[in-house]
Amino acid sequence: ELKVEQNPLFLSMQEGKNYTIYCNYSTTSDRLYWYRQDPGKSLESLFVLLSNGAVKQEGRLMASLDTKARLSTLHITAAVHDLSATYFCAGDTGTASKLTFGTGTRLQVTL
């Protein structure tokens, strides 16, 4: 059974700083996803990572996938307040399309 762990659970960072959120998973996962959730809102799809070495970038966010290490990272560059949200990683396997989510990382960007 796939298990997904994220760390840190909570991250407070200053505007302009860089940081990385880590996502480890327990068994082979064919795909790795990153979602963003604002308080009380839905989940917004950020990235879909399909293969080893995949790197995707959108604005100040960059996600990567290392299937050998069973690790995905979400790197935040020069954080701004608008990035404050909870970020989830999730994995699935080819035979079962259900998503297994990590616990989420609550990011707070302060001035």
Added chain:
Amino acid sequence: DSGVTQTPKHLITATGQRVTLRCSPRSGDLSVYWYQQSLDQGLQFLIQYYNGEERAKGNILERFSAQQFPDLHSELNLSSLELGDSALYFCASSAASAGGRNEQFFGPGTRLTVL
């Protein structure tokens, strides 16, 4: 806006009651998924339907059931409600059953409060 719609947005009910949550997938998507989000359990997969048929089941209680209709909308029925069923219930849809990108798009959710 993901294109997935859910009704109602909020639902307040009493223990022992039964409720129905409704979801319409994005146009063209055949798969519908239901997830429960609560403070203690996090985001958990409940059940998936693909083109009217059940495809995968997660930690869904026996008191809960779902179905997908010919027009592809789905309903999640929760019965004999308990306080612990209070949560945010999300519906998601994707184009495929499995394989490919299988990117799932989430609806706005239904917040269920059981008093």
